Structures are given as C-alpha cells and as structure tokens.
Amino acid sequence: MQPVRSLPPMTCDQVREIDQVAMNRYQMPSIVLMENAGRGAAEAIQAIVPDGRVVILCGKGNNGGDGFAIARHLQLAGRGVRIFAIANLDELKGDAATQARIAQASGIEIDVPEGTIDSALNSAEVIVDGLLGTGAKPPLRGRYAEWVESANRADATRIALDIPTGLDGDTGEAGEPTFCAHHTLTFAASKVGFAKANAGIHTGDVQVISIGVPLKLLREFAG
Ligand SMILES: NC(=O)C1=CN([C@@H]2O[C@H](COP(=O)(O)OP(=O)(O)OC[C@H]3O[C@@H](n4cnc5c(N)ncnc54)[C@H](O)[C@@H]3O)[C@@H](O)[C@H]2O)[C@H](O)CC1
Numbered sequence: 548m549q550p551v552r553s554l555p556p557m558t559c560d561q562v563r564e565i566d567q568v569a570m571n572r573y574q575m576p577s578i579v580l581m582e583n584a585g586r587g588a589a590e591a592i593q594a595i596v597p598d599g600r601v602v603i604l605c606g607k608g609n610n611g612g613d614g615f616a617i618a619r620h621l622q623l624a625g626r627g628v629r630i631f632a633i634a635n636l637d638e639l640k641g642d643a644a645t646q647a648r649i650a651q652a653s654g655i656e657i658d659v660p661e662g663t664i665d666s667a668l669n670s671a672e673v674i675v676d677g678l679l680g681t682g683a684k685p686p687l688r689g690r691y692a693e694w695v696e697s698a699n700r701a702d703a704t705r706i707a708l709d710i711p712t713g714l715d716g717d718t719g720e721a722g723e724p725t726f727c728a729h730h731t732l733t734f735a736a737s738k739v740g741f742a743k744a745n746a747g748i749h750t751g752d753v754q755v756i757s758i759g760v761p762l763k764l765l766r767e768f769a770g
C-alpha cells in the first residue's frame with residue numbers, strides 16, 4: 548500500500564512530529580508505526596531484489612528497530628536473513644528493544660560483531676542500512692563510520708532505511724562516510740534534503756513507504 552504520492556517532501560522534524568501527533572491525537576501506538584514501516588519496507592525489498600541473502604545493519608535507535616521488524620517479514624517470505632547489531636540488545640530501548648526481542652524469539656540470526664564486518668558482508672546479496680535515521684546528524688560517531696565504509700565496499704545491492712546513514716535529511720549534505728544506497732526506502736514522506744546538494748548520489752532511487760498514519764494527518768503537515 549503506497550501513501551498518497553502528491554505529498555511534498557518534509558523535514559526530519561516534521562516527520563518526527565507526525566509520529567507524535569499520530570500517537571497523541573490519533574491513538575496510534577508507536578510500535579504500530581514501526582511494524583507498518585518494517586512490513587512495508589520488507590515488501591519493497593522483495594520487489595527490488597527478490598532473491599539472495601539479506602544482511603541488515605541495525606543501529607541503536609528506532610531506525611535499527613525498523614531493521615529488526617524487516618528481518619522477521621523477510622524471513623516469513625523465505626529469505627535468508629542475518630542481522631548485525633551495532634549495540635548489545637540489552638542497550639536498546641522502547642520499540643527498538645521490543646522488535647529486537649521479537650526477532651530474537653523468532654530465531655533470526657543476530658550478531659553483535661566486535662571486529663570488522665567486511666568478510667561477513669561478502670555473502671550478502673542485499674545490505675540494508677538500519678543504522679541511523681532522523682535521530683542522527685553527521686559526522687558519524689563510534690563504529691557507525693566503519694560499518695558504513697564496509698557496506699560501501701561490499702559487492703551487494705545497498706538499500707537505506709529512511710535516510711542513508713551519514714546524510715543530513717534536511718540539507719542533503721553527506722558526511723564522510725555516507726552510506727551509498729542504490730535504493731532508499733523512506734518513511735511517511737520523502738525528505739527535503741534528498742533533492743538538495745548531491746544527495747542523489749547517496750539515496751539512489753527513493754520510495755516512500757507508508758507507516759499507516761491517516762491521510763488527514765499527513766495533509767495537515769503537507770501544507
Ligand atoms: N514517523 C516515522 O517516520 C517513523 C520512523 N521510525 C524510524 O525511527 C527512526 C528515528 O529513530 P530514533 O531512535 O529517533 O533515531 P535514530 O535511530 O536515527 O538514531 C538514534 C540513535 O543514534 C545515536 N546517534 C545520534 N547521532 C549520532 C551520530 N552522529 N553518530 C552515531 N550515533 C548517533 C543516538 O544516540 C541514538 O542512539 C526513523 O529514521 C525511522 O527509521 C519509526 O520506526 C516509525 C515511525
């Protein structure tokens with residue numbers, strides 16, 4: 548189910564506020580939004596690259612939470628899936644922690660690798676960037692930069708969740724490094740930064756994935 552195409556791109560703050568209004572005024576639990584994001588992104592990944600092993604890189608926040616949800620839906624579709632989590636699962640909070648626990652209970656392979664991930668990425672047909680989304684601005688701290696560089700070196704189709712990690716969703720500026728996606732699956736609405744600077748080099752083609760918020764709410768933000 549694709550959202551209304553006529554909606555204009557939004558800022559990261561606008562999309563984050565949509566989350567809040569959906570919860571507070573439309574009684575939508577945030578985990579429902581994340582599950583919709585995960586299922587919609589998994590369906591898009593199936594359409595883009597129907598076969599081959601998928602490695603999902605999960606960050607510490609809700610962008611990572613989307614990745615855990617996607618893994619379960621891809622497994623349901625019969626795909627070989629593996630998750631590399633950048634943080635121990637007991638460090639996760641809220642919806643991300645919930646989705647991680649569900650993925651773990653589902654028997655999905657989840658590793659928290661200490662060293663480099665380059666060799667493990669060699670077996671991937673698809674690499675999904677669930678590292679950072681609207682809650683982060685470049686430059687990347689900690690191991691995020693190392694993982695982005697490893698992913699960019701790999702011979703795989705790269706798909707970013709919401710925003711390519713390292714890219715500023717509002718200005719379109721790409722930090723060094725920035726995930727170089729062939730496809731970006733962005734939630735609720737496209738982001739204003741995708742049309743600026745050379746963002747297209749890092750987003751690849753962009754698809755908007757519905758997270759199930761009411762059209763009435765989206766139109767309030769569309770101006
Ligand atoms: N309405 C929607 O669009 C929905 C979006 N969803 C997804 O949620 C993320 C936003 O999640 P949030 O937890 O707010 O932020 P992130 O996951 O992007 O990152 C938070 C995480 O990252 C750390 N951090 C911040 N800056 C940096 C940095 N420069 N380097 C390293 N680490 C950084 C910070 O400390 C936190 O730990 C959105 O993009 C969507 O993917 C929901 O799933 C559904 C509704």
Ligand SMILES: [K+]
Nearest residue numbers: 676679708710
């Ligand atoms: K991302």
